Amino acid sequence: MSTRIDTRLADLRKQGRAAFVTFLMAGDPDPATSLAIIKALPQAGAEIIEIGMPFTDPMADGPAIQAAGLRALKGGMTLHKTLDLVRGFRKDDDATPIVLMGYYNPIYIYGVEAFLADAKTAGVDGLIIVDLPPEEDDELCLPAMKAGLNFIRLATPTTDDKRLPAVLANTSGFVYYVSITGITGAAAANATQVGDAVARIKRHTKLPVCVGFGIRTPDAARDIARAADGAVVGTALVEALAKSLDAEGRATAATVKAVADLTASLAQGVRGAAQAAE
Amino acid sequence: MNSRPNSFRSGPDERGHFGMFGGRFVAETLMPLILDLEKAYAEAKADPAFQREMNGYLKDYIGRPSPLYFAQRLTEHLGGAKIYLKREELNHTGSHKVNNVLGQIMVARRMGKKRIIAETGAGQHGVATATLCARFGLDCVVYMGAVDVARQEPNVIRMEMLGAKVVPVQSGTRTLKDAMNEALRDWVTNVHDTFYCIGTVAGPHPYPMMVRDFQSIIGHETRAQMQEAEGRLPDSLIACIGGGSNAMGLFHPFLDDPSVEIFGVEAAGHGLDKLHAASLTGGKPGVLHGNRTYLLMDADGQIQDAHSISAGLDYPGIGPEHSWLHESGRVKYISATDEEALAAFQLLSRLEGIIPALESAHAIARVIDLAPKRSKDHLMVVNLSGRGDKDVPQVGDILKSRKAK
Numbered sequence: 258m259s260t261r262i263d264t265r266l267a268d269l270r271k272q273g274r275a276a277f278v279t280f281l282m283a284g285d286p287d288p289a290t291s292l293a294i295i296k297a298l299p300q301a302g303a304e305i306i307e308i309g310m311p312f313t314d315p316m317a318d319g320p321a322i323q324a325a326g327l328r329a330l331k332g333g334m335t336l337h338k339t340l341d342l343v344r345g346f347r348k349d350d351d352a353t354p355i356v357l358m359g360y361y362n363p364i365y366i367y368g369v370e371a372f373l374a375d376a377k378t379a380g381v382d383g384l385i386i387v388d389l390p391p392e393e394d395d396e397l398c399l400p401a402m403k404a405g406l407n408f409i410r411l412a413t414p415t416t417d418d419k420r421l422p423a424v425l426a427n428t429s430g431f432v433y434y435v436s437i438t439g440i441t442g443a444a445a446a447n448a449t450q451v452g453d454a455v456a457r458i459k460r461h462t463k464l465p466v467c468v469g470f471g472i473r474t475p476d477a478a479r480d481i482a483r484a485a486d487g488a489v490v491g492t493a494l495v496e497a498l499a500k501s502l503d504a505e506g507r508a509t510a511a512t513v514k515a516v517a518d519l520t521a522s523l524a525q526g527v528r529g530a531a532q533a534a535e
Numbered sequence: 536m537n538s539r540p541n542s543f544r545s546g547p548d549e550r551g552h553f554g555m556f557g558g559r560f561v562a563e564t565l566m567p568l569i570l571d572l573e574k575a576y577a578e579a580k581a582d583p584a585f586q587r588e589m590n591g592y593l594k595d596y597i598g599r600p601s602p603l604y605f606a607q608r609l610t611e612h613l614g615g616a617k618i619y620l621k622r623e624e625l626n627h628t629g630s631h632k633v634n635n636v637l638g639q640i641m642v643a644r645r646m647g648k649k650r651i652i653a654e655t656g657a658g659q660h661g662v663a664t665a666t667l668c669a670r671f672g673l674d675c676v677v678y679m680g681a682v683d684v685a686r687q688e689p690n691v692i693r694m695e696m697l698g699a700k701v702v703p704v705q706s707g708t709r710t711l712k713d714a715m716n717e718a719l720r721d722w723v724t725n726v727h728d729t730f731y732c733i734g735t736v737a738g739p740h741p742y743p744m745m746v747r748d749f750q751s752i753i754g755h756e757t758r759a760q761m762q763e764a765e766g767r768l769p770d771s772l773i774a775c776i777g778g779g780s781n782a783m784g785l786f787h788p789f790l791d792d793p794s795v796e797i798f799g800v801e802a803a804g805h806g807l808d809k810l811h812a813a814s815l816t817g818g819k820p821g822v823l824h825g826n827r828t829y830l831l832m833d834a835d836g837q838i839q840d841a842h843s844i845s846a847g848l849d850y851p852g853i854g855p856e857h858s859w860l861h862e863s864g865r866v867k868y869i870s871a872t873d874e875e876a877l878a879a880f881q882l883l884s885r886l887e888g889i890i891p892a893l894e895s896a897h898a899i900a901r902v903i904d905l906a907p908k909r910s911k912d913h914l915m916v917v918n919l920s921g922r923g924d925k926d927v928p929q930v931g932d933i934l935k936s937r938k939a940k
């Protein structure tokens with residue numbers, strides 16, 4: 258069973274370039290603006306779209322993404338509405354892969370089987386769930402694979418060679434390498450270390466490896482894209498969105514454009530990696 | 536859960552599950568460390584030298600055993616069960632929290648960790664952690680919700696005097712839950728040199744088990760002391776519940792004695808139909824802070840704000856073993872409101888000359904209506920988990936403002 262993620266990453270690999278992956282929070286700052294932003298991403302150069310599922314207690318996220326989640330929740334976002342967002346996006350785009358990223362509790366409360374069925378029909382391709390390590394695979398990972406969704410696992414600098422096989426065992430779509438020990442938006446990734454880590458992971462798997470946490474600029478995106486199969490940018494986009502809001506945290510006429518513009522320049526950075534490599 | 540297990544004391548299984556509760560729901564960055572901790576703790580537990588060293592500190596530094604005290608005037612006042620107080624408030628630092636901190640700090644030392652982080656609500660766990668870090672020369676950072684920093688100021692000052700850094704947490708509801716989030720964020724960032732000293736029987740496996748083991752000294756002593764005083768087992772046990780560590784410490788050694796009735800008292804805040812912190816009574820199973828347990832949340836799985844007058848009980852979750860004991864019916868979970876705790880706080884102060892922590896006052900509040908319904912030969916043990924010095928300014932302000940009205 259291959260998903261849009263498998264297809265997209267295989268295509269890019271043939272073209273000899275890395276994927277540009279964006280992260281934004283569903284419903285930030287309101288459902289309508291969020292849909293408009295996500296619809297604008299592919300044209301601006303996003304090749305895989307990660308959408309955060311807002312949660313009150315995002316234990317692995319820094320202040321920017323915490324605030325994004327709270328804005329979304331305040332705007333009435335729920336997991337059901339996040340799936341609506343995906344359905345809205347899929348009306349015009351059946352090719353760009355969508356990955357939902359977040360924490361387990363809202364899915365557990367939605368009901369695992371119901372959620373997987375609804376997510377699949379809404380057009381979701383993969384899931385990244387921060388607080389479900391391989392030790393808890395029975396919860397969601399194995400059912401998700403059965404439902405035809407990729408379960409994308411995080412590997413981190415603390416995932417040593419001994420542990421990697423366990424982390425990779427039920428991973429599909431791609432491996433998400435977290436380039437720092439820390440929360441989102443904290444330290445900057447070091448491209449050389451990332452290169453070594455990606456090489457280490459690739460000794461254990463044929464899956465593509467995308468890298469995220471700590472990539473903020475087109476230059477950094479280019480450096481990471483040279484070392485990996487994809488570069489993920491989240492906090493920088495969320496901050497650009499936040500900066501465009503009015504004093505009450507509401508969207509302005511500049512909001513969609515602010516995110517699309519930064520997406521475009523980051524995408525250029527990622528493309529620059531392929532040209533530089535030629 | 537309908538079938539009664541052979542023993543209520545055999546959990547958790549090797550994956551950290553108490554029935555369906557518990558587990559290890561943490562970010563991958565932390566997973567290797569949690570596995571290391573599990574191994575280090577198992578080795579320490581099997582090492583007689585570790586036990587010997589710990590016993591030395593328990594006796595001479597903490598001042599154990601804590602007395603089991605017959606509360607004669609409270610007993611006479613209520614006119615029913617014979618009430619004994621387990622005097623955890625007499626421990627060094629003023630609460631049961633130190634029992635667990637000593638154990639964890641000794642494990643941290645075995646693991647070669649030099650930096651200790653902790654979350655705290657009432658500040659009692661923070662003070663205990665700051666104290667043992669001072670004693671062993673370790674760096675200490677305590678996360679505390681900004682709301683709690685304000686209402687438990689005496690403990691903030693103590694922690695700082697002891698050389699700890701107190702970080703007021705401004706995110707979310709700015710109470711214990713957010714302090715725990717922030718501690719977890721610190722831990723993810725500083726995994727290589729940092730040990731997270733969790734203050735209650737919650738978090739990912741092995742914490743709920745390890746903290747319970749360190750706190751079980753409360754129940755073991757109670758058993759021996761009651762034997763000595765009355766020549767038999769107590770008939771009932773009662774303790775307040777934030778995350779549930781003082782309660783689990785008292786209860787665990789008695790779980791397989793069916794004649795012993797056991798009550799956990801959650802914080803009912805303004806009332807169970809209003810804002811409260813009673814996760815078993817008012818919540819449902821979910822996943823937060825590394826474990827599956829009963830949580831206060833909305834229909835979308837978003838965690839709800841808890842409320843309690845007492846900072847140490849103001850948490851929307853509870854340790855996973857309590858969730859299991861609740862579903863299996865072995866322990867009865869009841870609750871007490873802010874007002875009831877406040878009244879109990881004053882009653883115990885006046886009748887026994889013991890100012891209890893507001894947390895412990897929740898347990899006393901239920902003793903006030905349980906004891907009169909029991910016969911005079913019924914032996915009731917209340918865990919007096921902490922002393923109320925830290926609450927004196929807060930309660931003083933409340934009483935003063937009422938007098939003014």
Ligand SMILES: Cc1ncc(COP(=O)(O)O)c(C=O)c1O
Pocket residue numbers: 630631632656657658659660734735736775776777778779780781782846847848892894895920921922
């Ligand atoms: C004196 C006292 N009792 C009880 C508690 C609640 O914690 P637990 O339920 O883990 O015993 C606290 C927490 O701060 C406390 O300080």
